[in-house]
Amino acid sequence: MNYWLIKSEPDTFSFNDLKKRPKKTEGWDGVRNYQARNNMRLMKKGDIALFYHSSCKEPGVVGLVKITKEAYPDPTQFDKQSDYYDPKATEDNPRWSQVDITFLKELKHFVSLKDLKATPSLNAMKVVQKGQRLSVQPVTKGEFEQVCAMGE
DNA sequence: GCCAACGTTGGC
DNA sequence: GCCAACGTTGGC
Numbered sequence: 758m759n760y761w762l763i764k765s766e767p768d769t770f771s772f773n774d775l776k777k778r779p780k781k782t783e784g785w786d787g788v789r790n791y792q793a794r795n796n797m798r799l800m801k802k803g804d805i806a807l808f809y810h811s812s813c814k815e816p817g818v819v820g821l822v823k824i825t826k827e828a829y830p831d832p833t834q835f836d837k838q839s840d841y842y843d844p845k846a847t848e849d850n851p852r853w854s855q856v857d858i859t860f861l862k863e864l865k866h867f868v869s870l871k872d873l874k875a876t877p878s879l880n881a882m883k884v885v886q887k888g889q890r891l892s893v894q895p896v897t898k899g900e901f902e903q904v905c906a907m908g909e
Numbered sequence: 910g911c912c913a914a915c916g917t918t919g920g921c
Numbered sequence: 922g923c924c925a926a927c928g929t930t931g932g933c
Contacts (some may be wrong), residue, residue, distance in 0.1 A: 768930090786924080811932085886933095888930090888931090890929080890931070892930085
């Protein structure tokens with residue numbers, strides 16, 4: 758089993774929005790960065806991800822989600838009406854992938870970016886690095902467990 | 910709103 | 922294949 762961190766802007770799609778979805782599940786579409794896409798393609802059903810709120814008043818980890826469907830073509834790339842439309846993608850040769858994520862658990866205590874930065878054992882996490890923008894990133898088991906412990 | 914860091918695009 | 926210009930991310 759692998760562990761991940763996924764970012765979302767809560768003004769666009771928050772952890773609470775996920776909780777309110779049918780089956781508490783959402784297709785994680787709109788990822789248009791190759792490294793993030795490649796990470797999603799490595800995700801296995803049953804993997805767990807930290808759900809991180811970015812570009813907001815208090816950035817940080819709010820909860821846990823489970824990967825419930827492995828990578829498949831992101832339909833928004835074919836949709837001319839979509840903001841995520843990509844004219845270079847075709848049904849025969851899709852360029853972008855998505856996975857399905859399902860609400861798993863809300864942390865009892867929000868773990869802010871400030872808290873992550875203040876924890877020496879977490880200073881290798883990508884999310885605490887300056888200028889790090891990758892929206893789907895791997896975390897180690899140790900990092901994952903540490904963040905969960907801080908959220909208890 | 911500012912701006913640093915990064916990724917992508919496109920001319921050459 | 923280089924690299925300048927541009928657009929985006931995201932903390933502050």
